Amino acid sequence: MRERIAFDTEMAALGLRREYEAFDVGRSETIDHFLRSEKDWQPWRVLAHLDCGALKLTRNSITSVLKKGDRLKNGDRIELKSPLPPACASKVQTIPEADYRDYCFANPNPADDYEKFVIQLLRLYPQTVVLSNSMIDSLVSFIRSLKKDERLTHPVRNLIIASHASRTGRLAMRLNSGATVKEIAWEDLEPMLALKSLEIDPQLLDPRPKVGSQTRPAQLHIKGCNIGNPLARPFLDLFKKALGGKIPVTAPKHFHSMKVVREIKKRGQRVISNKIVEIWEFFSYEFVLFRTTQLANKADACAAFLAAPDMKLIDGNVVPQSDWDRWIPRQLPQPEKTAIVNVAVSSSLSSKADTADGQFRYRKTFFFGKEWHQLALSADPGTDAKRKQEIRKRLEQNDDRFKTGHAYPFYARTGFKDIDAYLDSYTWRFRFNASKGELSYSGTRHEYTVLAPIVDPANNTLFMNLFPISGSPTIQLVETDKRFFASV
Numbered sequence: 001m002r003e004r005i006a007f008d009t010e011m012a013a014l015g016l017r018r019e020y021e022a023f024d025v026g027r028s029e030t031i032d033h034f035l036r037s038e039k040d041w042q043p044w045r046v047l048a049h050l051d052c053g054a055l056k057l058t059r060n061s062i063t064s065v066l067k068k069g070d071r072l073k074n075g076d077r078i079e080l081k082s083p084l085p086p087a088c089a090s091k092v093q094t095i096p097e098a099d100y101r102d103y104c105f106a107n108p109n110p111a112d113d114y115e116k117f118v119i120q121l122l123r124l125y126p127q128t129v130v131l132s133n134s135m136i137d138s139l140v141s142f143i144r145s146l147k148k149d150e151r152l153t154h155p156v157r158n159l160i161i162a163s164h165a166s167r168t169g170r171l172a173m174r175l176n177s178g179a180t181v182k183e184i185a186w187e188d189l190e191p192m193l194a195l196k197s198l199e200i201d202p203q204l205l206d207p208r209p210k211v212g213s214q215t216r217p218a219q220l221h222i223k224g225c226n227i228g229n230p231l232a233r234p235f236l237d238l239f240k241k242a243l244g245g246k247i248p249v250t251a252p253k254h255f256h257s258m259k260v261v262r263e264i265k266k267r268g269q270r271v272i273s274n275k276i277v278e279i280w281e282f283f284s285y286e287f288v289l290f291r292t293t294q295l296a297n298k299a300d301a302c303a304a305f306l307a308a309p310d311m312k313l314i315d316g317n318v319v320p321q322s323d324w325d326r327w328i329p330r331q332l333p334q335p336e337k338t339a340i341v342n343v344a345v346s347s348s349l350s351s352k353a354d355t356a357d358g359q360f361r362y363r364k365t366f367f368f369g370k371e372w373h374q375l376a377l378s379a380d381p382g383t384d385a386k387r388k389q390e391i392r393k394r395l396e397q398n399d400d401r402f403k404t405g406h407a408y409p410f411y412a413r414t415g416f417k418d419i420d421a422y423l424d425s426y427t428w429r430f431r432f433n434a435s436k437g438e439l440s441y442s443g444t445r446h447e448y449t450v451l452a453p454i455v456d457p458a459n460n461t462l463f464m465n466l467f468p469i470s471g472s473p474t475i476q477l478v479e480t481d482k483r484f485f486a487s488v
Contacts, residue, residue: 025076031055031066034078036148042204043152045092052088054081097209097216100157101129105142107163107173107182108132117258118162118223121279124467125475127157138174139184140197143243146204156205158219159247165224165256167286168413169235172224186235186408187401192242199244221479222251226286228486229253231415234408240488250479250487254283255451261352275469278352281477282464283484287311287319287450290414292427294364294446301328301360305450314483315457327358327452335364343453349466349474356453356462367426367443377439380432387430388423391441395419454484 023038035046035055047068049055055066058077066078083089102125110116122130129151136145139161146156164172171184176197192198205218220243222228228236228251240249259280265273289308295301302324305311311319329339341358367373375394381387395402401410402419411422426443433440455462463484466474479485 021080021082023078023080025072025078026074028071028073031057031070031072031078032068034072040147042147042155043150044154047153048091049080049084049088052085052091054084054088055079093207095155095207095209097157097211098127099154100209101127101152101154102158102160102221103146103152103156104128104130104132104160104162105136105139105173106130106132106161108134108137111182114164114258117260117279121258121281121467122160122162122223124279124469124473126473127154128160129154135177138177138179139171140176143198143200146200155207155209156218157209157216158221159200160221160223162223165222165227165251167226167229167231169227169232169408171222171227186238189235189238189242196244198242200247202244202246205247217248219248219250219479222249223256225252225255227251230486231413233486233488234412236486236488238408248487250485252283253484253486254454255286257282257284257356257451257453259353259356261350263352277469278350279467279469280347280350280353280356280462280464281467282356282462283454283477284358284451285313285319285454287452288415289448290425291446291448292425292444295332295362295448297332298328298330301332301448304448313457314454314463317457323452324450327360327450329360333360333362335362337362341452344460345453345455345462346460347462347464347466349464349476358453359449359451361447361449361451363447363449365445365447367441367445372440372442374438374440376437377432378437380434380439384428384430387439387441388428390439392419392423 023034025034031050032043032046035041035049036043050066050068053065056079057064057066057070057072058079059073059075072078081088084092104122106119106122107115110119119130119132122128131142131145131149131151136142136149142161146152146159161171161173169186172182173184174182175184175188208218209216226232236249236251240247243249259282260276261278261280263273263275263277264271287305287308289304291304295304302321305319305324305328306321313319326343327341329341331339333339339360341360342355343358344354345356346354375390377390381390396404396419399410400406409419411419414422416422416425423443426445429442431440432438453462463477465477477484479487
């Protein structure tokens, strides 16, 4: 290798161009594997060179054209034409847009219906290859696979990652293989900047497809709920930076939803066929309300959501009373439960269904997930206001997420302007033990969420993509639509 570099340098200094590039083989292996190692080529590039006859093998003074899968032996000599003949150069440089692929990652062991159906959905997208498997089970392993995974038989158009996500800045996937926690948060991304484990080499995304005279830049698309919401923007900015900062990232601003439409056939009372015929992909509003007291009934809930600020439709108008009446169930669920609400919608793409599921969720939560906490104090502060200030002081001292100047403070992740507003969203109870010098405190909060399918307010038509199990999909939700997607 060193001699070849020196030779190339000398040729360049003389203003000469070589007619071929030569490689000496030192071990038995396939030509595909040899070129991926020697040239650092992705599999599609290896195949393109082999398909156009650009590589020759000399063995025992006999020369032949190499083909995919040919096995090399120690002592063989490989020659690569340089520069490539025009027909061959076109195969590796001027590639039709239809020959590109989107390469995707989703959790290979689905934990629920969403993770199960999002993989099925990705496989229905045109020109798309899902790389997830037992070896590619994390974000880091997915990025590493872009270099040499044998399934990269076409150049990269875009990258896609799919998982549960949250407007609090969280992706529900493993960062590294073997990680015990299936979650990526801000604190997980920060170390990646120094380690550079998530950086994507831009050369892996070349060449780029052209549509007409326009060259399409590579992008990474996230499929997951609300991770493009303005509350999660600091997370999204850091995520792009961890990827190397050169590849644009898009993410949904709303809750990512799917409807699986089944065709059920019966003979009498017996079901003889129950099959999926199409999948709808759409978005839902996610309206969240934090309260210190529990809602009593539907009327109470409708009034509370109607009075809450910043709850608007896709057209910018405030959500009307009539929509809260449609979206909130007659009977509110118990804590940690979800009520499914069938919301009537119309579709311009499908006649097989006329509703899309909404949800009403209720969670009774404790401060940091624990009912009681303790902190050491020599004396009782005396009032609840002063006790809360003591909690605040300890958080700012001991938890980096609450320290002044943090780029993505914990309270901001759920929409609070400062730590005081965050603490005020809980109902507090206190007990002071003078003999132990210990203040016990408990914070309780009621969290209500309305999920409702996003329709055109003018005609109740669902904004959606349609994926028939048999047939071509219809894609209407595109990442350039700023109503639905953020881009950084």
